Amino acid sequence: xxxxxxxxxxxxxxxxxxxxxxxxxxxxxxxxxxxxxxxxxxxxxxxxxxxxxxxxxxxxxxxxxxxxxxxxxxxxxxxxxxxxxxxxxxxxxxxxxxxxxxxxxxxxxxxxxxxxxxxxxxxxxxxxxx
Numbered sequence: 001x002x003x004x005x006x007x008x009x010x011x012x013x014x015x016x017x018x019x020x021x022x023x024x025x026x027x028x029x030x031x032x033x034x035x036x037x038x039x040x041x042x043x044x045x046x047x048x049x050x051x052x053x054x055x056x057x058x059x060x061x062x063x064x065x066x067x068x069x070x071x072x073x074x075x076x077x078x079x080x081x082x083x084x085x086x087x088x089x090x091x092x093x094x095x096x097x098x099x100x101x102x103x104x105x106x107x108x109x110x111x112x113x114x115x116x117x118x119x120x121x122x123x124x125x126x127x128x129x130x
Contacts (some may be wrong), residue, residue: 009124024077033101033108038092047112066076087104
């Protein structure tokens with residue numbers, strides 16, 4: 001059974017930074033993509049960053065582009081999300097996820113925007129106060 005465990009959430013002031021980490025119970029090869037999602041109270045879950053393991057290509061929606069950075073350490077089965085210049089609207093539960101990408105970075109982006117990843121962590125809370 002695949003397990004993904006997030007850590008690093010917490011409470012920060014607007015403008016501050018926070019780095020989330022995700023530890024996986026298995027190695028996800030080059031034909032997988034990894035992603036970060038968030039869900040605020042009363043809102044649908046949305047993707048905020050993806051990385052295609054095949055070539056390392058990344059994708060961010062406009063809402064976080066330039067502020068969030070996704071990265072991975074394959075040797076540690078770890079995924080990270082560096083969040084800078086945080087805003088109150090970034091308050092949410094953040095989830096890491098993985099999905100088989102059929103060796104396609106395009107599939108990876110689509111799966112992020114449509115929130116169709118297969119493997120999910122339990123989430124970590126991020127609170128940003130003004």
